[in-house]
Amino acid sequence: xxxxxxxxxxxxxxxxxxxxxxxxxxxxxxxxxxxxxxxxxxxxxxxxxxxxxxxxxxxxxxxxxxxxxxxxxxxxxxxxxxxxxxxxxxxxxxxxxxxxxxxxxxxxxxxxxxxxxxxxxxxxxxxxxxxxxxxxxxxxxxxxxxxxxxxxxxxxxxxxxxxxxxxxxxxxxxxxxxxxxxxxxxxxxxxxxxxxxxxxxxxxxxxxxxxxxxxxxxxxxxxxxxxxxxxxxxxxxxxxxxxxxxxxxxxxxxxxxxxxxxxxxxxxxxxxxxxxxxxxxxxxxxxxxxxxxxxxxxxxxxxxxxxxxxxxxxxxxxxxxxxxxxxxxxxxxxxxxxxxxxxxxxxxxxxxxxxxxxxxxxxxxxxxxxxxxxxxxxxxxxxxxxxxxxxxxxxxxxxxxxxxxxxxxxxxxxxxxxxxxxxxxxxxxxxxxxxxxxxxxxxxxxxxxxxxxxxxxxxxxx
Ligand code: NAP
Ligand code: MG
Numbered sequence: 001x002x003x004x005x006x007x008x009x010x011x012x013x014x015x016x017x018x019x020x021x022x023x024x025x026x027x028x029x030x031x032x033x034x035x036x037x038x039x040x041x042x043x044x045x046x047x048x049x050x051x052x053x054x055x056x057x058x059x060x061x062x063x064x065x066x067x068x069x070x071x072x073x074x075x076x077x078x079x080x081x082x083x084x085x086x087x088x089x090x091x092x093x094x095x096x097x098x099x100x101x102x103x104x105x106x107x108x109x110x111x112x113x114x115x116x117x118x119x120x121x122x123x124x125x126x127x128x129x130x131x132x133x134x135x136x137x138x139x140x141x142x143x144x145x146x147x148x149x150x151x152x153x154x155x156x157x158x159x160x161x162x163x164x165x166x167x168x169x170x171x172x173x174x175x176x177x178x179x180x181x182x183x184x185x186x187x188x189x190x191x192x193x194x195x196x197x198x199x200x201x202x203x204x205x206x207x208x209x210x211x212x213x214x215x216x217x218x219x220x221x222x223x224x225x226x227x228x229x230x231x232x233x234x235x236x237x238x239x240x241x242x243x244x245x246x247x248x249x250x251x252x253x254x255x256x257x258x259x260x261x262x263x264x265x266x267x268x269x270x271x272x273x274x275x276x277x278x279x280x281x282x283x284x285x286x287x288x289x290x291x292x293x294x295x296x297x298x299x300x301x302x303x304x305x306x307x308x309x310x311x312x313x314x315x316x317x318x319x320x321x322x323x324x325x326x327x328x329x330x331x332x333x334x335x336x337x338x339x340x341x342x343x344x345x346x347x348x349x350x351x352x353x354x355x356x357x358x359x360x361x362x363x364x365x366x367x368x369x370x371x372x373x374x375x376x377x378x379x380x381x382x383x384x385x386x387x388x389x390x391x392x393x394x395x396x397x398x399x400x401x402x403x404x405x406x407x408x409x410x411x412x413x414x415x416x417x418x419x420x421x422x423x424x425x426x427x428x429x430x431x432x433x434x435x436x437x438x439x440x441x442x443x444x445x446x447x448x449x450x451x452x453x454x455x456x457x458x459x460x461x462x
Contacts, residue, residue: 001090001177003034007043007200008183010050011193017042022173022200027093027312028348036176039201041209044168047197048215051139051166054194059136059164067118070161073189074111077154081108084181088149091175093312093349094274102273107154109430110446117451118162129462134455136164137241138217141210143203143231144179145223146172146314147277147371153182155434155445156220157196163454168197168216170207172223174314176200203227217241218454222279225369225439232442243443243453245279245435247369248397251390252282253412255383256291257404258424264295266425267400268302268375272353275311276373277318280398280420280434284359284366285377286386292379296337296357299377303338303353310373312349319349322372329356329365334376361389369395383412391417396437400425419444 003024006013016037024034037043058066077084084107085099094103125132142156153169160167171179183198199206211219211231218241221231228244235242252267254260264285271281287295313319326341339354351372359366359376366376380386390399396418403409406423413421417437433449435441443453 001033001087003036003177004180005035005037007037007039007047008180008187008196008198009043009047010197011187014046017046022176022202024091024174024177025315026090027314030347030349033090034177036180036200039199039206041205043199043201044170044206044209044213047168047199048139048141048210048213050194050197051168052215054192055136055139055166058166058192058195061164063118063121063123063162066162066164067115069189069191070111070118070158071115073158073185073191074108074115076185076188077104077108077111080181080185081105084150084178087177087181088175091177092146092149092314095309095311098273098311103148103150106148106428106430107150110151110154111158113430113447114158114162114451117448121162121448121451127459130459131462132457132459135458137454137456138165139215140165140167140454141213141216141219142167142169143207143210143219143221143223144169144171146174147274147279149175149178150182152222153179155450157182159445159451160220160454161191161195162451165218165454166195168199168210170199170201170210173200173202211235214238218243220453221245228441243445244441245443245445246439246441247395248279248281248436248440249284249367249369249393249395250280250282250398250400250418251284251286251416252400253286253386253390253402254288254291254295255386255401255403255408255412256288257408258402260291260295261298262425263402264298265302268299268306268353268355270400271375272303272306272310272373275313275351276322277314277371282398282400283370283375284389285375286380286389287377289379289381292377296377299355299375300337303355303375306353310350310353313351313372314349316349318371319343319351322351322370322374325365325368325370325372326351326354326374329359329363329374329376332363332365334359334363334365339373361392367393387412387415394439397440
């Protein structure tokens with residue numbers, strides 16, 4: 001695969017300060033497909049300086065002009081969508097149709113939404129005898145994970161640019177090629193030099209240097225709770241703005257009046273897409289005791305049908321981790337009804353679509369984020385019991401509720417401690433705020449709420 005051997009800083013590809021590189025591995029066959037430079041503090045510093053130097057002019061660029069540049073970026077993402085999908089498939093392992101529809105498709109929607117929002121947002125408001133201005137926070141340090149490699153970049157960079165901020169991105173070490181493609185797209189879109197900068201590298205080196213840099217005004221992080229906690233502490237000590245999009249253990253609540261077959265089928269597909277590597281996946285399926293056995297049979301059948309259509313996990317570490325969780329589920333007394341801990345293929349980091357029945361709410365597999373193709377079916381006695389189980393983890397990112405009518409589902413959803421709930425299979429909305437309650441994070445991404453994260457207010461009194 002094509003790779004740049006430098007960093008994209010101040011509008012050009014520049015050699016890295018050091019000689020270290022990161023191998024990029026295709027998780028489907030374990031072959032090294034490229035090498036990218038492993039940046040360090042010096043590279044981060046150069047990128048932050050470029051972002052700071054570009055800030056005054058970009059912040060002063062009229063919103064309509066910023067909108068036009070973001071629209072141009074969207075157009076490049078459309079023109080290069082096949083290349084994007086192939087790159088994501090090569091370094092993440094997602095099956096090509098999923099990469100085309102989701103990994104390449106969703107960023108186009110999100111970039112398009114920010115082209116529109118940049119043009120229409122009220123950056124100025126009259127409040128009594130005051131005028132309130134929404135001004136860019138400044139230089140953004142964006143740190144992204146590998147599971148939706150382009151979406152997570154666009155969900156930070158597009159609103160930051162719409163707000164008038166400049167950005168330094170440190171993408172995940174597993175998926176740097178998608179990030180390099182994005183940098184090319186920024187360049188092609190005519191976004192001025194220094195407004196967006198890319199430093200590839202390792203989290204504890206380049207990521208930490210970026211989070212700690214004095215020249216960064218806001219850190220936006222998506223990834224594990226452990227690293228998020230650390231970044232939040234660093235940002236707190238420096239009185240720096242921070243947005244954290246962390247893990248989840250979301251509940252798919254099937255009320256007795258629901259269409260059971262549909263709710264189970266969509267629920268299994270929701271987890272298996274992207275091999276379970278989705279922070280908002282509904283990994284706990286909550287079923288009324290009267291329908292439990294039927295739901296178990298349906299779930300096992302749906303998972304078995306998934307079979308070979310599932311991609312591998314991203315790397316050897318995640319492969320070992322997920323298989324470890326499956327073994328732990330068995331050891332704690334859950335019943336395997338599909339899949340299991342054995343690797344289904346000799347090569348590649350594959351795990352079979354796995355379904356556990358007889359899972360109790362306190363089991364490890366019902367509490368911790370597995371980040372693999374594993375669904376736990378949990379039995380409830382009545383609605384209050386279902387609510388207690390749904391809310392009974394440290395997380396609160398997403399969820400689903402199924403019922404005979406939307407009103408019944410909405411009444412339940414309003415009692416859930418979570419940031420996003422799909423009602424009876426509701427569709428993805430790129431304008432809906434996305435983010436967590438409880439330990440799932442701080443702040444929101446997408447739509448106008450996502451834009452507001454990158455703005456600070458100034459009021460003038462007359
Ligand atoms: P991670 O380590 O939190 O990685 C997320 C990003 O943070 C990556 O760019 C990473 O760089 C960087 N990073 C790591 N340590 C850092 C540090 N000390 N300072 C600054 N940045 C740092 O997550 P992971 O190791 O890829 O995955 C572990 C688990 O996190 C998963 O099993 C899953 O449970 C969870 N996860 C959640 C999401 C989500 O969307 N909420 C996404 C991915 C993973 P490197 O790539 O070099 O590590
Ligand atoms: Mg990591």
